[in-house]
Amino acid sequence: MGALKTSKRSDLKNCLTKCKLFRTDVTGSRLYNQRA
Secondary structure (H helix, E strand, O other), rough: OHHHHHHHHHHHHHHHHHHHHHHHHHHHHHHHHHOO
């Protein structure tokens, strides 16, 4: 049960990191498009 909990938490962390990367990517491309 403990191992399952930690794996779930790391999954959530990975998801949040991906979401953050995606959001920065989107905002960055939007800024780039505005500049171009």
